[in-house]
Amino acid sequence: MTRVFSGIQPTGEPHIGNYFGAMRNYVRLGEQYGQNAIYCIVDLHAPTNPLAYDPAQLSRLTFEMALANMAVGLDPQKVLFFVQSQVREHSELSWLFTVSTPVGELERMTQYKDKAGKLESIPAGLLMYPVLMAADILLYKADTVPVGEDQTQHIELAREIARRFNHSYGDTFPEPKAVLEQGALRVPGMDGHGKMGKSKGESSTLGLLESMDSIWTKLRVAPTDPARVRRTDPGNPEICLVFDYHKLFSDDQTVLEVADGCRTAGIGCIDCKKRLMVGIERELTPIQARAAELRQRPGTVLDGLHYGAEQARAIAAPVMEEVRGKMGFLNRG
Numbered sequence: 552m553t554r555v556f557s558g559i560q561p562t563g564e565p566h567i568g569n570y571f572g573a574m575r576n577y578v579r580l581g582e583q584y585g586q587n588a589i590y591c592i593v594d595l596h597a598p599t600n601p602l603a604y605d606p607a608q609l610s611r612l613t614f615e616m617a618l619a620n621m622a623v624g625l626d627p628q629k630v631l632f633f634v635q636s637q638v639r640e641h642s643e644l645s646w647l648f649t650v651s652t653p654v655g656e657l658e659r660m661t662q663y664k665d666k667a668g669k670l671e672s673i674p675a676g677l678l679m680y681p682v683l684m685a686a687d688i689l690l691y692k693a694d695t696v697p698v699g700e701d702q703t704q705h706i707e708l709a710r711e712i713a714r715r716f717n718h719s720y721g722d723t724f725p726e727p728k729a730v731l732e733q734g735a736l737r738v739p740g741m742d743g744h745g746k747m748g749k750s751k752g753e754s755s756t757l758g759l760l761e762s763m764d765s766i767w768t769k770l771r772v773a774p775t776d777p778a779r780v781r782r783t784d785p786g787n788p789e790i791c792l793v794f795d796y797h798k799l800f801s802d803d804q805t806v807l808e809v810a811d812g813c814r815t816a817g818i819g820c821i822d823c824k825k826r827l828m829v830g831i832e833r834e835l836t837p838i839q840a841r842a843a844e845l846r847q848r849p850g851t852v853l854d855g856l857h858y859g860a861e862q863a864r865a866i867a868a869p870v871m872e873e874v875r876g877k878m879g880f881l882n883r884g
């Protein structure tokens with residue numbers, strides 16, 4: 552039996568990297584696997600990055616992330632969709648994995664190194680992040696994890712944690728596999744430095760629910776091929792951010808035309824960006840309309856999450872019983 556699990560942090564407004572790398576696939580896999588597609592807003596992860604965490608914003612961002620996923624098409628009555636902190640077993644399993652995970656393995660994680668590099672004082676939680684993530688997945692004995700390419704190292708560690716547990720205490724967990732969406736492995740950030748990321752701030756991201764005016768304001772000044780100084784200079788689409796976005800949003804014909812136009816200086820960067828806006832508007836407008844509609848009835852979002860947490864607890868509780876038993880803890884009776 553296939554069981555899918557994926558999490559998304561409420562660390563900022565969802566962006567097109569989250570959408571193409573993860574959220575869109577949640578819906579597709581949800582249609583295939585129903586209640587065996589488990590999606591979680593992983594709010595316990597958010598405080599691990601002090602640069603992205605504000606207690607005054609956490610519940611709003613959690614709600615917004617739920618709303619965005621539902622606007623993309625996730626139906627909490629069909630899949631399992633909930634908030635991590637409402638299912639206590641995540642924290643408990645995370646601790647039981649923490650006690651036996653070598654610190655050296657955690658220190659090797661590139662996301663940890665990236666995020667820790669920006670901090671003066673590194674919270675232990677940032678180092679433990681992938682252990683909590685392994686607990687998130689394995690608590691449901693999930694074997695399939697739709698994520699962006701930035702998470703593959705974490706999934707490899709989750710496999711290692713599952714293997715280690717099975718070796719010590721007998722066969723318990725499957726070894727989960729990442730499923731990556733070709734073409735949206737790592738959507739680059741607007742600043743041209745690395746992947747688009749919520750915690751990098753809104754200047755790096757194109758928001759899924761951002762207004763077309765605001766998107767255009769950012770896109771208009773977005774860097775393109777630096778060698779293309781004048782409109783008449785030929786450019787190289789392969790090193791242009793805007794072309795990366797065309798591949799996500801535009802139809803095949805447009806992608807070919809702008810690539811050719813760029814190489815021959817037949818199209819200027821501003822016109823190329825305007826053509827990109829057509830694709831962005833086509834893709835995001837219906838999602839934004841659904842989001843606006845859901846915003847009118849916040850109870851639908853909250854009820855969906857509440858229902859999801861109940862279903863999640865029903866799966867998580869017996870798995871924790873099994874784990875406690877195998878690890879030798881005194882049975883509560």
Ligand code: ATP
Binds near residue numbers: 560698699739746
């Ligand atoms: P943060 O900066 O706080 O880590 P994030 O934007 O990286 O936020 P996450 O909540 O960490 O978002 O990840 C949610 C999902 O989105 C994951 O499956 C991740 O792989 C995917 N994802 C995040 N950024 C990108 C990106 N730029 N391209 C493709 N997928 C992405």
Ligand code: MG
Binds near residue numbers: 748
């Ligand atoms: Mg991330």
